[in-house]
Amino acid sequence: MKTIAIAGATGAVGKQMLECLSEQGINANIRLLASARSAGKQIEGYTVEELTPESFKGVDYVLGACENDVTERWMPWAQEAGCVVVDNSSAYRLDEKTPLVVPEINPEDIFKHNGIISNPNCSTIIALMALHDLHDLYHINDVICTTFQAVSGAGVKGISDLERELKDPDAKPEAFAYQIAFNVIPQIGGFDANGITSEEWKMQNEGRKILHAPELNVNCTCVRVPVWRSHSESITVRCEKPVDLDVLREKLANSEGVKLTDDPAHNIYPMPIDTTNQDLVYVGRLRHDPADPTGRTVSLFCAGDQIRKGAASNAVQILKKLIEADEK
Numbered sequence: 001m002k003t004i005a006i007a008g009a010t011g012a013v014g015k016q017m018l019e020c021l022s023e024q025g026i027n028a029n030i031r032l033l034a035s036a037r038s039a040g041k042q043i044e045g046y047t048v049e050e051l052t053p054e055s056f057k058g059v060d061y062v063l064g065a066c067e068n069d070v071t072e073r074w075m076p077w078a079q080e081a082g083c084v085v086v087d088n089s090s091a092y093r094l095d096e097k098t099p100l101v102v103p104e105i106n107p108e109d110i111f112k113h114n115g116i117i118s119n120p121n122c123s124t125i126i127a128l129m130a131l132h133d134l135h136d137l138y139h140i141n142d143v144i145c146t147t148f149q150a151v152s153g154a155g156v157k158g159i160s161d162l163e164r165e166l167k168d169p170d171a172k173p174e175a176f177a178y179q180i181a182f183n184v185i186p187q188i189g190g191f192d193a194n195g196i197t198s199e200e201w202k203m204q205n206e207g208r209k210i211l212h213a214p215e216l217n218v219n220c221t222c223v224r225v226p227v228w229r230s231h232s233e234s235i236t237v238r239c240e241k242p243v244d245l246d247v248l249r250e251k252l253a254n255s256e257g258v259k260l261t262d263d264p265a266h267n268i269y270p271m272p273i274d275t276t277n278q279d280l281v282y283v284g285r286l287r288h289d290p291a292d293p294t295g296r297t298v299s300l301f302c303a304g305d306q307i308r309k310g311a312a313s314n315a316v317q318i319l320k321k322l323i324e325a326d327e328k
């Protein structure tokens, strides 16, 4: 039987990965790794071990769920041990030798790996799940997107900021620059000289790589909102060709991993409360831009659980395809 290690197993994404492994029917020996602080903790009957240079001996696959600096420290140890890593950090996403994969969109890229496969940014996965059919049908040139990102997107510290502030609005924030309870914060990541944040760049840089669309332009505003879980996004795209919304609806209704929730007459549209704790990305509010008479500009709203499809379940889907190919 193969051995899978989860690096960062005590975090928001790592814990979810363990659940996704059994949900997706992956039978393996499991090792849970985290910092020395967590060594000895019990999760689902497994004992957490401290991640050390020896941790990856005898491990076939690693699911990475640590921040970039921690990941960059242990990645050479995993490579040295011959493991194939599916990593959730952004450390290797734009590396030329590292595929960046959403299995419903570019599964063929998985097998071009050089020992590491990166899982894309959570908002990027959710946006592209909503957009890739539109891109296939009408070729997207430009995207304007505003994200509404849940506190759990910042890991366990993000969740505990909101928990503490709901009890005591004077509690000092730790994960965010400002109080998030009863507030929204239009900053995720650091700003560059042009006033664009690192999180905002990810959708263009990663979107181009996943869609194999080097000309794609994305103008993104990322906003943290006081929602526990599931990111939502308001997206407007300009396409090469006029968009037939009925054709698009038909395509989305049959798209793997997508649920079309687009019935404004009955107040049906995507909301994060409905997408939490499941893997589908909901897409709705489909409409033409009335200011564009050519019919090439379309707006939509989407939502998806960023710890699941935006991170853990996407990574486990990739791992499952790797294991299936290795077992053939």
Ligand SMILES: NC(=O)c1ccc[n+]([C@@H]2O[C@H](COP(=O)([O-])OP(=O)(O)OC[C@H]3O[C@@H](n4cnc5c(N)ncnc54)[C@H](OP(=O)(O)O)[C@@H]3O)[C@@H](O)[C@H]2O)c1
Pocket: 007, 008, 009, 010, 011, 012, 013, 014, 033, 034, 035, 036, 037, 038, 039, 051, 064, 065, 066, 067, 068, 070, 088, 089, 090, 121, 122, 152, 153, 154, 155, 156, 157, 306, 307, 310, 311
């Ligand atoms: N949260 C999301 O929605 C989301 C979505 C997509 C991608 N991501 C990415 O996924 C990664 C994990 O995010 P998260 O939200 O799960 O973070 P998190 O809740 O803060 O968890 C971080 C994990 O890293 C471990 N860790 C910290 N220092 C370590 C060390 N020195 N050695 C070994 N392990 C160490 C922690 O272990 P201890 O508990 O022992 O400290 C914990 O298991 C990040 O790169 C993040 O950007 C997150």
